Amino acid sequence: MSSIRMPPHRTRQRGYSLIEIMISLLIGAVMIGAVLTAVSGTGLSGTRQSGHAQLSEDGQIALNLIATQLRMGGFWEPTSPVSSLHNTQPMLFGCRNGFSSVTAAFGSLACATGTGNDSVAVRYDTNEGGTTGFDCLGAAVPAGATPPGWVDNRFYIATGPSGNPSLFCRGNGGGDPQMLVDNVETLQLRYGIAQAAAAGNSDLLFDRGTFAGQTVRYVRADALLTTCPRLSPASNSWCGVTAVRVCITMRTAPGAGPTTGTAFVNCDGTSTTIADSRLRRSMVTTVSLRNRMP
Secondary structure, eight states: OOOOOOOOOOOOOOOOOHHHHHHHHHHHHHHHHHHHHHHHHHHHHHHHHHHHHHHHHHHHHHHHHHHHHHHTTTOOSOOSTTOSOOOOSOSEEEETTOBSOTTSOGGGOOBOSSSOOOEEEEEEOOSSTTOOOBOTTSOBOOTTOSSTTOEEEEEEEEEOTTSSEEEEEEESSSSOOEEEESOEEEEEEEEEEEEEOOOSOTTOTTOGGGEEEEEEEEEOGGGSBSOOOTTOOOTTBGGGEEEEEEEEEEEOOTTSSOTTOOOEEOTTSOEEOOOSSOOEEEEEEEEEOGGGOO
16 A cells, blocks of 8 residues: 655745844834933932032031031120220121131231132130130130130131132131031121110120110121221121121032033022032021120
């Protein structure tokens, strides 16, 4: 018996065309690009968030350091006719463009010419007679300070070790000025002054009754008189300052922001953009000089 042999069935081979391969490659490239963009965006967002957090943290530290010293400005005891201390200089003095020398004696402080950041010097007595005072750097004030035991601190902007503008303080406890906070680009101070009122005791220059105590307006340092004559101090003098409005502009290291710059409002209230890939933020606080309040 013979059998019929069927010819083998040949399966037709099929593959991908060049167009299909190119489309697949294109889709893969798009997906990879989307993933890389998302990762890059996440990294940039994290860098900016970290930069904003650093601005807030450093700015709060800088403002608190200055405000703490200003609040204590002008304290001495006792304010009575029997006091042996008749101070002929104000407790506060500042310059709009910085001091020409931060190491000069308080009564010899002079303002630098040109343009620059503000500087301020503030003085106060220790809280108890005979108690050792400490300056802004934590150094003990020597017994031979003039007046005896008084703390004298000067805040200003200078170039720090990193090459960035930084907040510095020079105290009278001895030693060199030191940097307090890095990347403080601007320090601007406005001084609140009060209206004159009847003096509670005409024998004392800084009797709290000399001024009404209520702040009526804010001015820059160059609008205040440098002299405070006894018995008749003017309200627009350093003796009439009742509050200080402190504004600082903080900045981050390069790379925290876009190269085109990020807009911020400066201490003059103007929107500004600086294209250097840094983030900036201005921060303001107003400090009442408690020892000037009625």
